[in-house]
Amino acid sequence: MRGKLGDRALYVYTWLIILWLASPIAVMILFGFNDKQSKSNTSWQGFTFKWYQQLFAIDGLTDALVNSLIIAVVSTILATVLGTLLGLAVGRYRFRGKGVTDFLIFAAISTPELVMGASLLSLFVSANAPRGHITIIIAHTLFSLAFVVVTVRARVVGLDPSLEEAARDLGAGTFTTFRLVTLPSIMPGVAAGAMLAFALSIDDYVVTSFVNGSEQTFPLWIVGAVKVGIPPQVNVMGTLIFGIGVLLAVANAISARRKTTH
Amino acid sequence: MRRWTPYWLALPAWLWLAIFLVVPIAAMASVSLTTGNLIDGFTQTFSVSNYTDAIAKYSTQLVRSLVYGGVATVIMLVLGYPVAYWIAFKAGHRKSMFLFLLLLPFFVSFVLRTISWGFLLADDGILFGTLKGWGVLPQDFHVLATTVAVIGGLVYNFLPFMILPIYVALERVDPRVIEASYDLYASRLSTFRRVVLPLSLPGVFAGVLMTFVPATADPINAQVLGGTSNTMIGNIVQTEYLVNNDYPTASAISFTLMAVLLIGIFIYARALGTENVLEAAAR
Numbered sequence: 001m002r003g004k005l006g007d008r009a010l011y012v013y014t015w016l017i018i019l020w021l022a023s024p025i026a027v028m029i030l031f032g033f034n035d036k037q038s039k040s041n042t043s044w045q046g047f048t049f050k051w052y053q054q055l056f057a058i059d060g061l062t063d064a065l066v067n068s069l070i071i072a073v074v075s076t077i078l079a080t081v082l083g084t085l086l087g088l089a090v091g092r093y094r095f096r097g098k099g100v101t102d103f104l105i106f107a108a109i110s111t112p113e114l115v116m117g118a119s120l121l122s123l124f125v126s127a128n129a130p131r132g133h134i135t136i137i138i139a140h141t142l143f144s145l146a147f148v149v150v151t152v153r154a155r156v157v158g159l160d161p162s163l164e165e166a167a168r169d170l171g172a173g174t175f176t177t178f179r180l181v182t183l184p185s186i187m188p189g190v191a192a193g194a195m196l197a198f199a200l201s202i203d204d205y206v207v208t209s210f211v212n213g214s215e216q217t218f219p220l221w222i223v224g225a226v227k228v229g230i231p232p233q234v235n236v237m238g239t240l241i242f243g244i245g246v247l248l249a250v251a252n253a254i255s256a257r258r259k260t261t262h
Numbered sequence: 263m264r265r266w267t268p269y270w271l272a273l274p275a276w277l278w279l280a281i282f283l284v285v286p287i288a289a290m291a292s293v294s295l296t297t298g299n300l301i302d303g304f305t306q307t308f309s310v311s312n313y314t315d316a317i318a319k320y321s322t323q324l325v326r327s328l329v330y331g332g333v334a335t336v337i338m339l340v341l342g343y344p345v346a347y348w349i350a351f352k353a354g355h356r357k358s359m360f361l362f363l364l365l366l367p368f369f370v371s372f373v374l375r376t377i378s379w380g381f382l383l384a385d386d387g388i389l390f391g392t393l394k395g396w397g398v399l400p401q402d403f404h405v406l407a408t409t410v411a412v413i414g415g416l417v418y419n420f421l422p423f424m425i426l427p428i429y430v431a432l433e434r435v436d437p438r439v440i441e442a443s444y445d446l447y448a449s450r451l452s453t454f455r456r457v458v459l460p461l462s463l464p465g466v467f468a469g470v471l472m473t474f475v476p477a478t479a480d481p482i483n484a485q486v487l488g489g490t491s492n493t494m495i496g497n498i499v500q501t502e503y504l505v506n507n508d509y510p511t512a513s514a515i516s517f518t519l520m521a522v523l524l525i526g527i528f529i530y531a532r533a534l535g536t537e538n539v540l541e542a543a544a545r
Contacts, residue, residue, distance in 0.1 A: 006450075010348040017345050018363045021421065024378035025370055027388070031381065043386050086275035093268035101272060104279045110471075111283070112479040112523065114496050118503055118516045119286035122293050125509070142282045145275060203372050205482060206496070210503060219373040226486060230377060238374045245369035249362070 025242065032235035051232040058233055064221035065237060071133065071217065072201040075140035079197040082141070083148025084190050088182075090149065091156030108146035116143060117210030124211060131213025139211045140201040147200065148193030155189030294513035304510065312514040320498050320515060327495040328522065330409075331478030334416035335424075338473050339466065341417070342424040346465070347458075349425075350432035361429070364422050372419065376486045379418055383411055383487070407489025415483035420476060424469040431465025432458070470530070475523055495519055 035048035056062045090101055120139050124131055163185065167177040183190075205219040212220060222234055294312055298304035317324070349360045367375055382389050383405045393399045405411050435458060443453040481496030488494075495515065502512035 007348075007352055010344055010352065014345050014348045014360065017341065017421075018360070018366075021364065021367050021418070024375050024382060024418070025367060027381050028370060028374060028378040030388075031378075043384075043391055044388055082275040082278055085271040089268040089271035093271075095268040095272075097272075101276070104276075104283070108279060108283055110475065111287075112475055112520060114479045114481070114499055115287070115290075115516050115520045116283070118499055118512060119290040120282060121503060122290045122509060122513060123282070123286040126289060126293075138282055142278065145278060149275070199368070205373050206480075209500060219371055222371070222373050222377065223482070223485070226377065234374065238370055241371070242369045246366070249369075253358070253362075 028235050029239045029242075032232055032239050034232060034235075036232065051236050055233055055236055058231055060216065061218075061221055061225075061231070061233055061237070064216040065218045067133070067216060068202050068218040071136050071140060072198050075137045075144060075201045076194055076197040078137070078141040079144035079148050080190060080194040083145045083193055083197075084152050084186070086145075087149045087152025087189070087193075088156055088186070091153040091159075092161075105146045105149050108143065109150070113143070113204075113206040117207035120207070121210040131211055132215045135211040135213070136208055136215060136217070139207050140197075140204060143204070143207060144197035144200050147196045148190075151193035151196065152186060152189045155186045159185055290513045290516060293509050294517050296510050298510070312510045313518065316511050316514040317518060319511075320495065323493055323495045323498050324515075324518070324522070326492070327478050327519075328526075330413055330416065330484075330494060331474050334413050334420070334477045335470055335474045337413070337417050338421050338424040339470065342421055342469070343428055343466075346425045346428035346432055346462075350429050350435075361426075364425060367422065373482060373486075376415055376419060376482055379415055380406060380411075380487050383414075406487060407492070409488075409492060411487040412483050412492045412494075415487045416477045416480065419480075419483065420473040423472040423476075427468035427472060428462055428465040431462045431468075435461045467531070471527065474526075478523065479519060 030044075032051055033047050033049070034044055035046035035050070037045055086101070086105075089095070090098060090105070117139065120135070120142075121131075123129075124135055129135060159182075164177055164181050167181045172180065203219065204217075205223060208217055208220060209223075216224075218237075222230065225231065225234070292306065293304065295306065295308050295310070296304040297307050297309065297312070345364070349357055349364075353360050370378075381387055384390070385404045385406060386394075390399060390403065390405070394401055394403065405414075439457060439461070440453060443457045448456065478494075479496050481494060481500055484492050484494040484497055499512055499515050499519070502508045502515065506512075
C-alpha cells in the first residue's frame with residue numbers, strides 16, 4: 001500500500017518537473033502575441049498577431065537566422081561525411097592509432113566549449129585568418145563531428161560482416177558494396193548523427209561567439225539584443241522553429257511505429 | 263590494399279581534429295606563456311606569471327564558477343534521479359512519451375530558453391508581477407540578478423542531461439534482480455540502496471560529467487540572469503579574449519579552467535571506483 005502511494009507521488013512529481021521544464025516555452029510562445037508598447041517585453045499588454053505579420057521586419061535578425069541555417073546545413077554535411085568515415089574506421093577495423101583516435105573523439109566531446117572556442121580563436125589570430133562564415137563552419141564541424149562518430153560507431157558495431165562478404169562474393173566491388181549494403185544498414189546512425197549535428201550547430205552560442213568576427217548568427221543576435229530589449233519577432237521565430245521541430249519529431253515517431261507494426 | 267582502408271577512412275577526420283583541436287590547444291598553451299599585446303606582438307617568455315596573475319586576479323570568479331557548477335549539479339542529481347527512476351520502472355508503455363516531453367525544451371534555442379526563463383523571473387513579469395499585484399510578495403522582492411537565478415538557470419538548462427544517462431542505466435537493470443532482492447526479504451529501501459542504486463552509478467557518473475563541465479564553464483546564465491555580481495569564469499574568458507584582447511591572460515585562465523575540470527573529473531572517477539574514465543564516458 002505504501003508502495004502504491006510512493007508511485008503516485010513520483011508520478012505527480014515527474015509531471016511537475018516536465019511542466020517546469022516546459023514553462024519557459026509557454027512564456028516564449030505567449031509573448032510572441034504580446035501587444036507591447038514600451039521597449040521591454042516582460043509584462044503582458046494585450047493580444048496581437050502583428051509580430052507574425054511583421055516577422056521579417058528586422059533585417060539584422062532575419063540575416064542572422066539565414067546565416068544560422070546556412071552554417072548549420074554546411075557544417076552538418078561536413079561533420080556527417082567526416083564522422084561517418086571515422087565511425088566506420090573505429091567501429092569496424094583494428095588498426096594502429098585506434099587508441100589515439102578514441103582519445104581524440106573523447107577529447108572533442110569533453111573539451112569545454114569555452115576552451116574550444118578560445119583555442120580556435122588563438123589559432124585563427126596567429127594564422128591571420130579573417131573570422132566569418134568559414135571559421136564558424138570549421139568550428140561547428142569540429143564539435144559536431146565527434147557526436148556523428150559516436151552514433152555511427154554504435155550502429156557499425158552491431159552490423160553483421162557476413163552481409164558485406166556475401167555482396168563481395170556476388171561480385172560487387174568495394175564501392176558498390178558500400179553504397180548498396182553498408183550505407184543502407186548504418187543509415188539510422190548516420191541520420192541520427194546528422195540531426196544531432198544540425199541541432200548542435202543551430203543552437204551554438206559559446207564557440208561561435210569566439211570565431212564569428214562580425215558575422216551574426218541567431219543565438220548571437222538574441223544575446224546581443226538582451227540589453228536593448230528582445231523584439232517579439234524573436235519569440236515568433238522561436239515558436240515557429242519549436243513547432244516545426246516538434247511536428248517533424250512526431251511525424252518521424254509515427255512513421256517509425258507504422259513500419260514496425262506492418 | 264585492404265590493410266590501408268581504416269587509415270583512408272580515418273584520415274579526413276584525423277586531419278580536422280588535429281588541425282582544429284590539437285594544434286589550437288597547443289597554440290593556446292604556448293600563448294599562455296607569452297607576454298605582450300595584440301599591437302606590439304607577443305614574445306615567448308615561458309614565464310608562468312600569466313597564470314599566477316590570472317589566478318590571483320580572478321580566483322573569486324573561478325571559485326564561484328566551481329561552486330555554482332557543483333551546487334547546480336547536486337540539485338540536478340537530487341531533482342533528476344526520481345524522474346529517471348519513475349520513467350524507467352513505472353512508466354510502462356508511455357516511456358517514450360515521457361522522454362519526449364522531457365526533451366521538449368531542446369526544440370527551443372538554449373539562449374532563447376534562458377531568456378524566457380528570465381522573463382518568468384522578471385521583477386514585473388507574469389509570475390512575480392502578478393504576485394506583487396495581489397500583495398503576496400513585497401514590492402522590492404526580486405530573484406533576477408541573484409545567485410538563485412543563476413543556479414536555477416543552470417539547473418533548468420542542464421537537467422535533461424542528468425536525467426537521460428541515469429534513465430539509460432536504470433532501464434538496463436534486470437527486473438528479476440529486483441525481484442530476487444524482495445524474495446530475499448529486502449525492504450523497498452534496502453533494495454534501492456543495495457541493488458538499484460549501485461547498478462545505476464555508471465549513469466550517475468555520465469550524468470554528472472555531462473552537467474558539471476558545461477554548467478561550470480557556461481557564460482550565458484550568468485550573463486542573462488546574473489546581473490553584475492554573479493560573473494562566472496566563462497564571462498571572464500569572453501571579456502579577456504573579445505573585449506580586452508589580452509590573449510596571454512585569457513589563455514592562462516582557459517587552461518586553468520580546463521586543468522581544474524580535468525583534475526576534478528579524475529578525482530571523481532577514482533572516488534567512484536571507476537578505473538578508466540574513458541571507458542565510463544564511452545558507455
